[in-house]
Amino acid sequence: QGAAAVGAGLTTAQAGITVAAYGAAVAAAPAGATAQAASAAQTIAFGWIKPDIQANKANSVYLPAAKKAALAPFFTRFLINCDQWDGYNSERKALMSHLKTNNVSNVVAITGDIHAFFAGTVNDDYDAANGGTPVMVDLVTAGISSDSFFSYLKSAAAALGDISTLVTYPVNVPVPGVGTLALSFDLLDYTMGKAAPTVDSLLEQLRVQLRGALAAKGLPEAQLDPTVSAVMAGLKASSDFSVSLLALAQQLAALGNNPWLKHVNTDAQGYTVVTLTPGKMTAQFKQANKLVGSNAPTNVVARVTTATVTAGSAAVAIS
Known part of the structure; x- marks a missing residue:
């Protein structure tokens, strides 16, 4: 033939x-x-x-x-932020080589300033297959009041046309008695390496932003959570959300980027509480609800994600 x-x-x-x-x-x-x-x-x-x-x-x-x-x-190859590990590849290799060669274990970095929550490993050679061998653990906390990492990239990507679909997805939600909420769903997490979502996990991801948008429309705090639940039920029944958005997020997650990242939340404000014992270190990433008008919400903490590093292991588990 x-x-x-x-x-x-x-x-x-x-x-x-x-x-x-x-x-x-x-x-x-x-x-x-x-x-x-x-x-x-x-x-x-x-x-x-x-x-x-x-x-x-x-x-x-x-x-x-x-x-x-x-x-x-x-x-096009974009250099998103060189003022982090990716901007210091040779220095990172040298530091990881020193730790690995000298059997220096139980090294955990706790940092911030990127306006997001991350947890993962730092490997010895990202130019090698699969990014090399994990040597230490990196834990990154969001800021309590700063704009999120996602919000910066959303603004930048908006000027680049279709590539913005790697970062954000518009979700317009009409709410009776309130008006239409123009939300921006964070797809950057999946592009960076977050695990493939379900419809329920997509909804949960949107909860804090949705609550904040309703508060910004002047809805009293006592009505926020019931309204959020009702709106989320409507979104779940929407094919745009539960089919189109879900499929796009799953496709981005399937790219398999940055497998060393075990937790990604680029659209958050909050803080981290670290507990250290001889056997392990735990870091509780506490994402905050948004302001209700000019007042702090009654329930400040919206969700808690725990990163656990067991002594003797260059790995992090998320729960």
């Missing part, structure tokens, strides 16, 4: 993908014509179109001319 295709004027590569698509269609025949077409299309998309886009980027012939400018940022 391949030789015949080449004889008909196709290149060897074109002939190969044509034969593969035909084979996929034949294999899918028992499932019907629709399945055959889908299987052949998938084979062509991933076996021919994807490699061309990877090789030629925004200049690929398979990108519509009208979308080239909008898609160009997807092929």
Whole structure:
């Protein structure tokens, strides 16, 4: 078949993908014509179109001319924040090498200033396969009053067109008697490496922002939590939220970025309480509810996530 295709004027590569698509269609025949077409299309998309886009980027012939400018940022390498570990790769390698070579264990860094909650390991060589070997643990706390890391990147991404879908998703929620809430769902967490969500975990992620938006509309605090529950029930029934947004978040999580990050919350204010014993260290990441008008909320802490580092292990468990 391949030789015949080449004889008909196709290149060897074109002939190969044509034969593969035909084979996929034949294999899918028992499932019907629709399945055959889908299987052949998938084979062509991933076996021919994807490699061309990877090789030629925004200049690929398979990108519509009208979308080239909008898609160009997807092929651009952005340096988001060099004033952190990523800006000091050689220094990080040297420090991790020192700790590893000299068997210095139980090293945990507790930092902040990036306006987000993170927990994960620091590895010895991120240029190596799988990012190298974990050497120490990094715990990062959000600020109690600063704007979030997500809010900064959301603003920056908004000017770059379609690439903003890696960072945020608009959720407009009409609430009777209150008005329409224009929310920005945080997809940055999933792009960075947060585990794939369920509908319920997506809703829970939105809870603090939703409560704050209702408070900003002047809803009395006694009505906030019941209204949040009612709105979340409506969102769960919405296909835009429970199908479209869920699928997008799951696709971003499936990219598998930064597997050394075990906890990511880039849209939060709060603080961290650390407890140290001979056997372990625990860090309670306490995310705060937003102000109710100019007043502190009755329940300041919205949720608590606990990071646990066991003595002798360069690893962190999240609960």
